[in-house]
Every structure is written in C-alpha cells, then in structure tokens.
Amino acid sequence: MKRLLAVLLAFALCAAACGGDDDDSSASSGASDDKPTISFVVNPWTASALNVQVAAQLVESELGYPTDIITIDENEAMFTGLADGTVDAVLEIWPSGITETEQSFFDDGSVVNIGDLGAVGKIGWFVPQYVLDQRPEMASWEGLTTADAGAYFATAETGDRGRFLGTDPSYSQYDALLIDNLDLPFDVQFSGSEAATVAELDSRAAAGEPVLMYWWTPTAAVGKYDLVNVSLPAFTPECGASGAAADADVACDYPEDPIFKAVSAGLADKAPDVQAFLEAFTITNADQLEMLPAAEIDGEDVADVAAAWIEAHADVWSAWVS
Amino acid sequence: MIERVSRAPKWGIWALCVAVAVGLQVAFASSESFPAGLDHTFSDPIDDFGRWQQSARRTNVLFTGFFTPLSDMVGWALDTVESVLLWVPWYVLPAAIFVVVARTKGWVVGLIPAAVMVYPGLVGLWEVTIDTFALMIISVSIAVALGVPLGVWGALNTRVEKSIRPVLDAMQTVPAPVYFLPMLMLFGIGRVPATFATVIYALPPVVRLTTLGIREVPPAAVEASEMFGATKRQTMTRVQLPMALPTIMTGVSQTIMMALGIVVLATLLGAGGLGQEIMETLSQRRTGRGFATGLAVVAIAIVLDRLGRALAVTDRSKLPGRKVMAGAAVAIVGLTVFGLASGITEFPEVWSVKIFDPIDNGVVWIRDNLRWLTRGFNDLVVADFYVPVRDLLTETIAWPVLLWIGTFVGWRIGGVRLAVFSLSMMVAVGLIGMWNQSLDTLTQVVAAVILSVAIAVPVGVWAGRNPRVEAFLGPILDALQTIPSLVYIIPAVIFFTVGVVPGIVASVLYAIVPGIRITALGIREVPAESIEAAQLFGATRRQTMLGVRLPLAAPTIMAGINQVIMMVLAMVIISGLVGGGALGFAAVSAVKRSDLGIGFEVGFAIVAIAMILDRTTAAVADRLRPVAGH
Amino acid sequence: MSDPQLTSVNAASLAGDNIFKVFGPKPARALEMAVAGVSRDDILRETGNTVAVRDVSFDVVPGETFVVMGLSGSGKSTLIRCIAQLVELTQGSVSLNGRDLTAMSEKELRDVRRNNMSMVFQHFGLFPHRRVIDNVAYGLEVQGIDRAARHKRALEILDIVGLGGWGDHYPQELSGGMQQRVGLGRALAVEPDVLFFDEPFSALDPLIRRDMQNELLRLQADMGRTIVFITHDFDEAIKLGDRIAIMKDGEFDQVGTAHELLSNPATDYVREFTEDVSRTKVLTAGHVARAEKSGDPMATIIVGAEQPIDTILGTLLSTDEPVAVRGTNGELIGVVDRSAVIELVGGT
Numbered sequence A: 001m002k003r004l005l006a007v008l009l010a011f012a013l014c015a016a017a018c019g020g021d022d023d024d025s026s027a028s029s030g031a032s033d034d035k036p037t038i039s040f041v042v043n044p045w046t047a048s049a050l051n052v053q054v055a056a057q058l059v060e061s062e063l064g065y066p067t068d069i070i071t072i073d074e075n076e077a078m079f080t081g082l083a084d085g086t087v088d089a090v091l092e093i094w095p096s097g098i099t100e101t102e103q104s105f106f107d108d109g110s111v112v113n114i115g116d117l118g119a120v121g122k123i124g125w126f127v128p129q130y131v132l133d134q135r136p137e138m139a140s141w142e143g144l145t146t147a148d149a150g151a152y153f154a155t156a157e158t159g160d161r162g163r164f165l166g167t168d169p170s171y172s173q174y175d176a177l178l179i180d181n182l183d184l185p186f187d188v189q190f191s192g193s194e195a196a197t198v199a200e201l202d203s204r205a206a207a208g209e210p211v212l213m214y215w216w217t218p219t220a221a222v223g224k225y226d227l228v229n230v231s232l233p234a235f236t237p238e239c240g241a242s243g244a245a246a247d248a249d250v251a252c253d254y255p256e257d258p259i260f261k262a263v264s265a266g267l268a269d270k271a272p273d274v275q276a277f278l279e280a281f282t283i284t285n286a287d288q289l290e291m292l293p294a295a296e297i298d299g300e301d302v303a304d305v306a307a308a309w310i311e312a313h314a315d316v317w318s319a320w321v322s
Numbered sequence B: 001m002i003e004r005v006s007r008a009p010k011w012g013i014w015a016l017c018v019a020v021a022v023g024l025q026v027a028f029a030s031s032e033s034f035p036a037g038l039d040h041t042f043s044d045p046i047d048d049f050g051r052w053q054q055s056a057r058r059t060n061v062l063f064t065g066f067f068t069p070l071s072d073m074v075g076w077a078l079d080t081v082e083s084v085l086l087w088v089p090w091y092v093l094p095a096a097i098f099v100v101v102a103r104t105k106g107w108v109v110g111l112i113p114a115a116v117m118v119y120p121g122l123v124g125l126w127e128v129t130i131d132t133f134a135l136m137i138i139s140v141s142i143a144v145a146l147g148v149p150l151g152v153w154g155a156l157n158t159r160v161e162k163s164i165r166p167v168l169d170a171m172q173t174v175p176a177p178v179y180f181l182p183m184l185m186l187f188g189i190g191r192v193p194a195t196f197a198t199v200i201y202a203l204p205p206v207v208r209l210t211t212l213g214i215r216e217v218p219p220a221a222v223e224a225s226e227m228f229g230a231t232k233r234q235t236m237t238r239v240q241l242p243m244a245l246p247t248i249m250t251g252v253s254q255t256i257m258m259a260l261g262i263v264v265l266a267t268l269l270g271a272g273g274l275g276q277e278i279m280e281t282l283s284q285r286r287t288g289r290g291f292a293t294g295l296a297v298v299a300i301a302i303v304l305d306r307l308g309r310a311l312a313v314t315d316r317s318k319l320p321g322r323k324v325m326a327g328a329a330v331a332i333v334g335l336t337v338f339g340l341a342s343g344i345t346e347f348p349e350v351w352s353v354k355i356f357d358p359i360d361n362g363v364v365w366i367r368d369n370l371r372w373l374t375r376g377f378n379d380l381v382v383a384d385f386y387v388p389v390r391d392l393l394t395e396t397i398a399w400p401v402l403l404w405i406g407t408f409v410g411w412r413i414g415g416v417r418l419a420v421f422s423l424s425m426m427v428a429v430g431l432i433g434m435w436n437q438s439l440d441t442l443t444q445v446v447a448a449v450i451l452s453v454a455i456a457v458p459v460g461v462w463a464g465r466n467p468r469v470e471a472f473l474g475p476i477l478d479a480l481q482t483i484p485s486l487v488y489i490i491p492a493v494i495f496f497t498v499g500v501v502p503g504i505v506a507s508v509l510y511a512i513v514p515g516i517r518i519t520a521l522g523i524r525e526v527p528a529e530s531i532e533a534a535q536l537f538g539a540t541r542r543q544t545m546l547g548v549r550l551p552l553a554a555p556t557i558m559a560g561i562n563q564v565i566m567m568v569l570a571m572v573i574i575s576g577l578v579g580g581g582a583l584g585f586a587a588v589s590a591v592k593r594s595d596l597g598i599g600f601e602v603g604f605a606i607v608a609i610a611m612i613l614d615r616t617t618a619a620v621a622d623r624l625r626p627v628a629g630h
Numbered sequence C: 001m002s003d004p005q006l007t008s009v010n011a012a013s014l015a016g017d018n019i020f021k022v023f024g025p026k027p028a029r030a031l032e033m034a035v036a037g038v039s040r041d042d043i044l045r046e047t048g049n050t051v052a053v054r055d056v057s058f059d060v061v062p063g064e065t066f067v068v069m070g071l072s073g074s075g076k077s078t079l080i081r082c083i084a085q086l087v088e089l090t091q092g093s094v095s096l097n098g099r100d101l102t103a104m105s106e107k108e109l110r111d112v113r114r115n116n117m118s119m120v121f122q123h124f125g126l127f128p129h130r131r132v133i134d135n136v137a138y139g140l141e142v143q144g145i146d147r148a149a150r151h152k153r154a155l156e157i158l159d160i161v162g163l164g165g166w167g168d169h170y171p172q173e174l175s176g177g178m179q180q181r182v183g184l185g186r187a188l189a190v191e192p193d194v195l196f197f198d199e200p201f202s203a204l205d206p207l208i209r210r211d212m213q214n215e216l217l218r219l220q221a222d223m224g225r226t227i228v229f230i231t232h233d234f235d236e237a238i239k240l241g242d243r244i245a246i247m248k249d250g251e252f253d254q255v256g257t258a259h260e261l262l263s264n265p266a267t268d269y270v271r272e273f274t275e276d277v278s279r280t281k282v283l284t285a286g287h288v289a290r291a292e293k294s295g296d297p298m299a300t301i302i303v304g305a306e307q308p309i310d311t312i313l314g315t316l317l318s319t320d321e322p323v324a325v326r327g328t329n330g331e332l333i334g335v336v337d338r339s340a341v342i343e344l345v346g347g348t
C-alpha cells in the first residue's frame, strides 16, 4: 500500500515537472510565479468589463503578472476591498456616483485616484426615437409635464401616471427627486437590474411601445435601439446635482462624468510597474464604442472583444507599457 | 373512527370581529400609515457599526487576528482547488468523478455524472464552471464539516438542539442578501464572502438531518455498543454515525441543492463564476446562453450529489479490489501526465454556447406573436388583483384594522400563542417602518401562492394517482428546482414587462415543485383500505376523490402548501431584480448600496412575514389532522 | 470439553441489593412513596413517575442461570439494564464478584464491560452496517485488539454458534434465528464472566426458539457461565433456569426453582402463572417418586430421577407396574406409578 502511494506521488511530481515545460499555450503563460496576482474590479456594466479585460490582458502578457477579476457593484464594499487590498484596481468610477463614505476612502489615502480613464460618461433620461416620432415635444422635459404625457407612458402598475424605468439601485441616480422637483406626472419603477431593463427595452421596442428610462452613454444599446437623450434643465455646479447624494431640491440634468481610475494605496509597493501602466492606461468613448456593439449586440465574449482591440491598437497601448 | 377537531364557526365571534374591524376603520380612517416609531432605532447603530468596521478592518485584532486569516485560508483553498482543476487536462476531472462513483455504484452509474461533467466543457463554459465547482466544493465541505458535528451535538443534547433550531429556521427564512452585507464586512469582497454566505444558506439541512439521523439510530444498537465497553466516541464513530449515514446524506444532498441555489445571488458579493456568466448573458438578452449556463449549474448539482452519495457508501465488501483501484489511480495519473506532456489542458471547443441560440429565436417569436396573451395576463394580474389589493391594504384599510384582523385570525386558528406572536411581529414590522412595503410584498406573495396552489394541487393529485405521470414530472421538477430562476425570469420580463408579474411567475415555477411532490405523496399515502371501503359502498371515482382521498390527504397537502409559501418567500429577492419592488427590491438595493441598516430591517420584515405565515399554515394543518377519538 | 475457548473458569457471582428504578420528572418523591409501599399506579397518578423496579434483591452464584420472568411492563428489561448499568439506579447497588458496579467510575465500568460481562438483546441490536464477522468482533475491536486477531477469534466463535461461512454477509441477509446467533456470538466473543439475555428468543418463531434454547443449553453445558436470563415465557424459564424469579409491578413476587414455584406458589399471582404450565414438563421422576411400599409389585423398569415426567409417560403407560427411579449415582430413590402421574395431569 505504501509503495503504491510512493509510486503515485512520483508520478504526480513527474507530471508536475513535465507539465511545467510544455505549458505555453495558456493565457497566463507569461505570468511567472513570484509575481503577485493583480485583482481588478469589474462593475456590472459591459464597458467596465471591456476596460478591465484590456488592462488585465496587457498586464498579463506585457508585465507578466497573473490577474484576477472580481465583479461587484460600485459601492462601499468595493471601496473597502480596494482599501484593504483585496482588489487592486477599478477602472471606471463615475464621479457623480460617489457617496460621502466613499469619498472618505480617497480622503484618508487608502484608495488613490490615478487620473481620468479618458471616456466621459453621461447619465440621463432616454426615449427611443419612435417616441419622438409620435411626440416630438418629448425631446425635452417640458414635453413631459402634462397629464397626457404621463398617461402616454403609463403601465398597468402605474395607472394613469407615467412609468419612469429605473435600473440598478447601485447606479448613481436621483430621478425620483427630479420628477418631484420638476413636478412631472411620473413614478419611478426600478427594474432592479441591467438585465431586466434591457429585457424590458427589447420588449417595448419590438412592439413600438413608449418607454422613458434611465440610461447612460457610452453604451451599445443607444445605437441599437436608437435611444435619444431627453434634455433636462441644464446642469450647473450650483444646481445641487453633485455626487450620489443630490440635494433634495435638485432640478437639473446629470453632469457629464469624466470617468476616472483608482487603485489600492498598496499597489505602488506591490507592483510599481502595474501602477505606472494603469496611470497611463486610457480608453476613450471612441474606443468603448468600437468594442461595445460586438459585446452587447453580437453577444461576443468580452475577453475576445478586448483581445481584438489589443490586436488592432498596438500603437496605442505600447506607450502604456514602456 | 376519524373525528375532525371541529369548531363550527361561531357566528357571534366572527360578527364581533367584523364589528371591531369596522369600528377601528371608522376611527382610524384618516390616519396615516403605521407610525414608524422605531425607524432608525436599530438601523442607525447597525450603520454605525458598518462604518466602524471599515476602519477597524485594518487595525482591530478581531480582523487582523481572526477574520482576515480565516478569509485568507478559505481563499487559499479556493485558489488551490480551482488551479489544480484547471491545471490538469480537462478530461481528468470527469475521469476522476467516474472512478469515485463507479467504485461504489458500478460503472454504469459512474458514467452518468462523468458525462454530465463534460457538458459545461462542450458548450464552452469549462473555466467558469470550474470556478463555481471549486466554490461549491469548498462551501459544501465547510457546511458538512460544521453541520455534521453541530447536528451530532444537537442529537446528544436536547438543550443544544432547542437553541440551534430557531437559528436554523431564521437562516432558512432570512433572505440571503441580508447577510451578504455582514459577510462583505467580515471577509471583504469576492469568493471568500460568497463561500461563507453559501455555507450559512446551505447549512440548515445537514444539521437537521444529522440530528434526525442520529436520533433515529435504534437505541438497541447504541446500548449494545455501550455494553461492549465502547467509549462514547467509539459508539459515535462506529455505530451512530455509520447508521445515520443515509439520513445524513439526504441532508448533504439538500445542502448541495441549497448551495447551488444562491450561485446567482452570490454575484452580489463578487463571486464570479457561472452566476456572473448568467447575469452577463442575460444583460445581453441571450436567453439561450443563459439557459445553457443554467444547465451547467444543474450539472454541478448532479455531479456533487452523485459524488456525495458514492463517497458515503461504507459497504467495503462491495468495492472493487485494491488492485483495480490502484490501476484506476495509475490510469488517471498516466492520463494527467500524458495530457500535460502533450499540452492538452483546456477543453477543446466543440459546440460552444451558441448551440442554444435557437432558444433566442423562440423567445423573439413568443415576444412578437403571443404578446396579446402574455401582456394580457400581466395586465390582468396587475390591474385587477395586485394594484387593487395593495392599495386596499396600504391605503384604504387603516392599519389598526389589519392588526386586529391578523391577531383575531391567529387566535381562531392557533390560539392565544399564535395571536400574540402575530400581533407582536406585525407591530415590530410597523415600528421599524416596513409596514407598507411588507403589505406590498405580502400581496405579491399571496398572488403567487394562489397560482402555485391552483397548479400544484391538481397536478400533484394527478401525479399521486398515476405513477407514470410522476415519473415523467420527476426530472422536470428537479431541473426547476436547481436551474437558477433568473434564467427563465429575464425572458419572463420580455413577455410580461418589468413589474410584479415576472417575479410572481418565477415564484410559481419554483414553488410548485414541493407543492406537487408533497401533494402526490399525500394522495399516495391514503390507505388502500379506506379507498376500498368507499368503493364497496358504491362511491363513484369522483366521490372517492372528494370524499376520501382529498380529506385524508388534506394535512399532507397543507404541509405542501406551507412549503409553497416558504418557497415563494425565498423568491421575493429574485423578484426584486426584475421590478417586483417592495421588500425584495429593498433587500437587493441594501446590498448593492452597502446599506446595512436597511438590510437588517428588510430581513426582519421578511422573516416576520415568513414566521407568521408558517405558523398559521402549520396550525391549519394541525387542525386538519385526523385525531383518534380519545 | 470440545471447545477450549469456552471454559467455565471465569464464572462470577452477581448480587443485587434493594434496587429501585424510577422513571420520570420527580424521582426523589416517587422513591419515597415507593419505599413507603404506595402502589405503582398511585405513584404514577400522583407524581407522574413510573416505578419500574422496586426493592429488588438477589444473589446469583457462579455458573448459575438465573431467570427473571414476568408480564410485559413488569420491569424486567429495566432490571437487567440496572444490573448491566445501562441505566442509572435510583437506589440500591449491584455487585459483581463483590465489586460494587454502582460505585465505579466510567472508566472502571468500561473495563468491567470489556472484560467481564456482555449482553444479548431482544431485538438483536446488531449493527446493520457491519458484516457478521465485524459484528461478532465488535467487542474486541473496541478493546483495541488488532484486526487479524479479532477476526481469527470471531471466525472461531462463528463456528461455535453454527454460523461458519456467514462472516462476510450482512445481518439483514440472515434469518431471524441466525441473526440472534450473531448476537449470541458477539456476546460470547469477549469471553464474559456474566451474560445477560433480555428476551433474546421472543422475536423468533417457536421452532427456531426451541433450537436456540437447546443451543444455549449446549453452550452453557460447556462453558458454565453465570447467566441472567429475561423471558416472559414460563416454559422457557423452566427449561433454562436453575432458579426463576417471578416479577410483578417491578417487584420479585417469588424466587425459587421451578419445582418450588409450582408446588409452593407464594402469591396468587405466581399461582396463576404456574397454573397453565404443564407439570409433566417441569416435574421430574425424582419429584413425584414415592417410597416403595411393601405391596408394590417388583419394579423391573428403571428411569433417571432427572427425567421430566413427560419423557417417561410412554414407559408408564406401557406397564401396570410402578417404575423404579434411580438417582445419578444409581441409588434407588423410590418408585413412580401411573396413579401419581394421572393425579398430576388431572391437577393441571
């Protein structure tokens, strides 16, 4: 019995040794064992996943670190994870969504803002183009003030008021306050998840039924469903729409969000070259819109889409790794 | 002679009830909703604690000395299992599963889980499946490692059992996202907190059934062991545990099912794996792929279940000889070496998930052609049931009236104890500010329960009388119970629209499973003599069914309805992800926004609803139970 | 002595002293009442406690088979469990070879159980997950004896109890009688000084039961252990027991040999019990022999004094003459004639 065990053990060791040499096909091949794993956060929307895929694949292939990807909402738990080094980097923070508590992580230095990503996001209210074809006045919020406008967007659940479709509660949003303060005949109904919102949009669009919803750019859905941003009272720095905790009397559009990157304070020591890489890492709206349709509409794997982008843009990213 | 505990309705008492209700309604007609006197009283300190731990994580010894190392250890185990499974050639895992299962169950039985394990690879989900597989192996192992000793302790010590039981009850009714937040706080984000959350969620069955199994060991066997001078430990390990093993394994199976049940929700913790894949696929409206991914979850369930059963066989005489096993081990090692040497580690791309894409076309077809039906149903349920009932409960009827009616019904059904319990739970829910949301959720729950019962009882009766029907339904019911409900709930959104209906539909699909099973069981267990007696008296089939079968099966059916209610409540969270609003949405949003205080309040409200409904239906079942005349 | 493994050198003496056992919530109060002589039913009604054993004392000499018999619920099982220390005595003591079992520590008691006593159970109490051989070897296993040695011993025992070749089967695969042989083998394997039997054969059908009784008699003839045997079957008690205790409501009504109980019942209860017993089975030629009278015809047929009457009935019927009864040493004890037996049978 013992001898048998010994033989098995020898086999296993040999297997480990032989395996090591020939293993050059896998993605993590460049990663050598003594380098620490770099963990990226992906937030639950496609653009975030694409950015991270691009960065993670380059960190593996060019810098030789193994990587790990954790998907979690953009919330305090994520910041706590960054602060204690469970995860190292997040590449898509929307400034409008930062809460007071979250800001405190930047203030005490445990999470470090390493500059803008390059893409600029914009949250807003959207309707499909066919709505505007019927009701051109709805291109602006003033077209939504009448009871008739409410009835136009009504569902069985909202009765004679209009349904405003919210999405994920973790996103930054203050639509209920806007509706109150602009005195619109609408109720917010949260779908609860991006998946449900997209399903709803798909269903409504297929039947040409009206829908007014929270959405953002850059996203592929805007192109696919021909979504139009409804204009709200213009954003001004004083109008109270700063951060996730908007003032109670907020009555203006969402600001443009220059998306930024952040890393755990420990990353500079853990992997200075990764820190430098991520500081240089830039993805613009154009880059995102180049990748998004393949992932969101054609349903390709985000890793493949990112790999294709890397393939096509060596000139862009080579500057980040030098 | 069977005698029902009959309490003929005493009209006087009910009239009094109505009179008091009307009086209260008149008196409080203009009052606002339940005064939430204790809103923030509990949630604020909890929030403060949450804030405290954010800074304490890095300094406090509780974290640095305990939670962080524990978290690192589990993280290490997860990584190891996963990287080993991904390092060896793909076919080694199915081969090893085959060997383990075939060793005790024969090679035909061994082939099934091995083939099932290949499925995720065939559809291109190998790596994510391994990810989830590793998480499940570690979670289930921890659950068993904690649950069996705990169950043993409970079996040996009644006082321990009595104090564990309510905790287990709570663990089963508290919606998982509610303890996701504490998990995030204690263990950070990622698969480690997901592991612990899964352990908590999945622990109760293995504890319960271990206690039961040990208790069921015939005292004679234990006495015999003692009589031969065995120590307590010897008796436990050599007699009680082995004899309880079949029951314990039933518990382990259930634990595995439970663990797989929160694969999708665990993505809220950053668990990744198949759950994440499902969420992403569904965001792309790839119903077919979502379905394919859901089946990978079912595959893991089958594999783990068979592995568990195979490992639990202790009958040594029926095992193949050592030489065969050594040969199998050498073969596996050889295969490993061969695969590594020739560079085969990743699963070859065979079909990819795309083979399920035709399902997408089906969804589109239904969307475009059956809209009149699905949307019609949606609007009917919403406009003619949900909205009126919700508004009736939250706006028209004054809250004291509901308190009164709830208490009164509790008293009539379950006596003073149930009345006091219901009253105090309702008052507590109101005081913490969850009154309206609870009533909203309750309305949805009632709708789902009515629909579930309307489906489950007739189907269950049919299955109970016709073994072929039951055999046919078996695998479908199994799949319904294991496949993550989001897989079918997102298409439901496309068909019905965002709102309460997809949640209700998903709850129904999930809850009819125990409803059908238990009803069929009840019908089947009706003693043949009773049926024959009825037939001798010339009863028609219909009379036999209505007069004998159904009444005799009534207590069991009621127990099934009780299970239906619990399952529907378990789905409240899922409905929060598709527009169901109310408590489900509040719970999801609490996790997503890291809002510990709200999470606590929501959790309490759901548990309160669950406990009131559970005890009430249990009391009804008790009253239906025939009692032999004293 | 064909079986050197089963020698009688170890037979032990066993004594019980004023044993009380009360089940229930308030044993102290119930015990007080029981000592004061309040009836079992009254105690139950007043305190909710069951007095299962009440003031039982006995002495079993080495090598004796002591049978306790009584109706269901009379406390037999409880008594034997008290003796075996499987339940704690409410009052009283039990001693084995003069050592007080009730005063022993857990460890001491465990040693006694491992080395000095074992038990055969009413419903066999076998371990269904172990093969027959591992059932039989269980007592040795818990003592830490290695696998090879204990299996060797178990195989010998299986031969002795007539189960040679069944070692690799599981208990469920055996018939009831065979299962109880396993139970018997398991008890014998540890070479106990005292064997407890709690209605071991009552779950078996009559034919098998008789087989097993004979088997036990055969083994006991070889090994001469001290045995406490519980039964509710008086015939079984007579067949196996050197002395019999009749138990009622937790108490011993009478203790004595079969003959003493039959010829001299101490209470109505004992009388009722013995009434239905076929005397011809219990009484031997020696019991009914009378002194030879001068007018007697010459006895030409001779029977042994230990032979039960029913075994000499044929002989008596075949002759009008009295039959001579001889003791074990060949001495003439007396004669038996047909009229004595007719009187005996008619009296039952």
Ligand SMILES: Nc1ncnc2c1ncn2[C@@H]1O[C@H](COP(=O)(O)OP(=O)(O)OP(=O)(O)O)[C@@H](O)[C@H]1O
Residues within 6 Å of the ligand: C023, C024, C050, C051, C052, C070, C071, C072, C073, C074, C075, C076, C077, C078, C079, C232
């Ligand atoms: N663990 C217990 N708890 C409470 N009462 C008990 C317990 N064990 C036995 N009794 C009671 O003690 C009395 C004697 O029971 P016991 O089992 O000793 O009777 P028995 O003579 O062995 O009967 P049987 O022939 O049916 O085996 C009964 O009234 C029984 O109900």
Ligand SMILES: [Mg+2]
Residues within 6 Å of the ligand: C076, C077, C078, C199
């Ligand atoms: Mg008994």
